[in-house]
Amino acid sequence: xxxxxxxxxxxxxxxxxxxxxxxxxxxxxxxxxxxxxxxxxxxxxxxxxxxxxxxxxxxxxxxxxxxxxxxxxxxxxxxxxxxxxxxxxxxxxxxxxxxxxxxxxxxxxxxxxxxxxxxxxxxxxxxxxxxxxxxxxxxxxxxxxxxxxxxxxxxxxxx
Amino acid sequence: xxxxxxxxxxxxxxxxxxxxxxxxxxxxxxxxxxxxxxxxxxxxxxxxxxxxxxxxxxxxxxxxxxxxxxxxxxxxxxxxxxxxxxxxxxxxxxxxxxxxxxxxxxxxxxxxxxxxxxxxxxxxxxxxxxxxxxxxxxxxxxxxxxxxxxxxxxxxxxxxxxxxxxxxxxxxxxxxxxxxxxxxxxxxxxxxxxxxxxxxxxxxxxxxxxxxxxxxxxxxxxxxxxxxxxxxxxxxxxxxxxxxxxxxxxxxxxxxxxxxxxxxxxxxxxxxxxx
Numbered sequence: 001x002x003x004x005x006x007x008x009x010x011x012x013x014x015x016x017x018x019x020x021x022x023x024x025x026x027x028x029x030x031x032x033x034x035x036x037x038x039x040x041x042x043x044x045x046x047x048x049x050x051x052x053x054x055x056x057x058x059x060x061x062x063x064x065x066x067x068x069x070x071x072x073x074x075x076x077x078x079x080x081x082x083x084x085x086x087x088x089x090x091x092x093x094x095x096x097x098x099x100x101x102x103x104x105x106x107x108x109x110x111x112x113x114x115x116x117x118x119x120x121x122x123x124x125x126x127x128x129x130x131x132x133x134x135x136x137x138x139x140x141x142x143x144x145x146x147x148x149x150x151x152x153x154x155x156x157x158x159x
Numbered sequence: 160x161x162x163x164x165x166x167x168x169x170x171x172x173x174x175x176x177x178x179x180x181x182x183x184x185x186x187x188x189x190x191x192x193x194x195x196x197x198x199x200x201x202x203x204x205x206x207x208x209x210x211x212x213x214x215x216x217x218x219x220x221x222x223x224x225x226x227x228x229x230x231x232x233x234x235x236x237x238x239x240x241x242x243x244x245x246x247x248x249x250x251x252x253x254x255x256x257x258x259x260x261x262x263x264x265x266x267x268x269x270x271x272x273x274x275x276x277x278x279x280x281x282x283x284x285x286x287x288x289x290x291x292x293x294x295x296x297x298x299x300x301x302x303x304x305x306x307x308x309x310x311x312x313x314x315x316x317x318x319x320x321x322x323x324x325x326x327x328x329x330x331x332x333x334x335x336x337x338x339x340x341x342x343x344x345x346x347x348x349x350x351x352x353x354x355x356x357x358x359x360x361x362x363x364x365x366x367x368x369x370x371x372x373x374x375x376x377x378x379x380x381x382x383x384x385x386x387x388x389x390x391x392x393x394x395x396x397x398x399x400x401x402x403x404x405x406x407x408x409x410x411x412x413x414x415x416x417x418x419x420x421x422x423x424x425x426x427x428x429x430x431x432x433x434x
Contacts, residue, residue: 134319139221
């Protein structure tokens with residue numbers, strides 16, 4: 001198998017590694033995979049952490065190692081977290097944004113921290129929403145309420 | 160003044176004794192401030208005024224603990240030992256947190272009859288986030304590139320921490336007489352300790368001259384506090400005296416040793432345990 005083949009198998013496998021805190025969303029969807037290097041059977045994956053203190057980083061690393069070890073042709077896997085480039089919410093891919101909505105989480109309206117932003121309700125698409133809490137069940141999420149369809153929902157906090 | 164070259168790796172930093180010493184000193188101060196104040200925050204879990212605040216405050220303290228960890232990891236790369244060990248296994252005199260960070264939340268403990276002071280907590284967390292913003296902005300201009308990169312990332316997260324406490328400051332000042340009285344008392348107590356936050360300790364000159372930080376934090380911090388006093392109708396800070404026991408030189412208040420003992424209790428039983 002050529003290195004190019006292995007590279008594409010590795011990328012496909014990474015797309016199956018899900019965020020431990022948002023099931024249904026892969027590390028690729030999140031824009032966390034910065035670089036994949038294949039040298040013979042040795043694979044080096046460079047990831048960008050979403051939040052400095054995200055407690056799921058250790059799980060993600062272990063999940064990547066486990067998933068890639070099962071790819072035929074892979075002999076060893078090294079996973080590194082980079083300090084640069086910075087992860088910002090505009091790294092979430094278009095497919096990632098759709099997948100977030102599918103699990104009831106509004107994708108970010110943009111990137112860069114801000115006091116006020118208006119996400120679209122992931123259930124009905126309305127922007128008649130109000131924020132209940134800047135903070136939510138994980139570092140990256142806030143809690144909103146949709147005044148149109150009367151559902152509470154979570155939203156990715158712009159960073 | 161000629162600009163000193165950037166230091167891009169831990170090995171380069173270790174090759175310059177003066178720079179290394181100054182960098183290590185600053186990293187301990189910043190990491191210990193975040194860790195210890197986050198622990199004081201964590202003691203409020205389940206005791207804050209309402210459930211949304213529990214979600215917010217615990218999320219902020221989790222971020223702060225994560226920031227401390229990232230700074231301890233920089234220290235680990237610089238040869239100081241394992242990050243967990245640095246957080247939990249040092250003697251109290253090795254901690255460099257400002258005395259403000261270690262002050263108890265009030266009377267009692269979270270395990271036994273907590274009679275905590277919410278006004279003091281709001282003011283302390285707010286004032287801490289003010290200095291932390293200034294410190295991160297300075298760190299972005301640090302000669303040590305790994306620290307500059309990390310600080311840039313932390314700033315984006317810390318935006319929401321400061322904003323959260325600004326909302327509380329607005330809500331609790333200029334309203335009822337009792338709230339104003341309690342906030343003024345808390346403000347006065349926090350201001351007495353505030354110089355400990357901007358102090359860079361006995362190594363301040365070296366931290367600045369080596370370019371670990373590009374400027375002193377005291378002046379911008381005092382200006383920020385004067386602005387806060389005006390916005391929230393609180394007394395202006397007048398005297399600015401570093402408390403005799405301020406934490407930056409390793410001398411701490413009696414509150415720190417029992418706090419560390421409690422924090423590290425589980426880790427010390429099984430340092431090799433995986434969590």
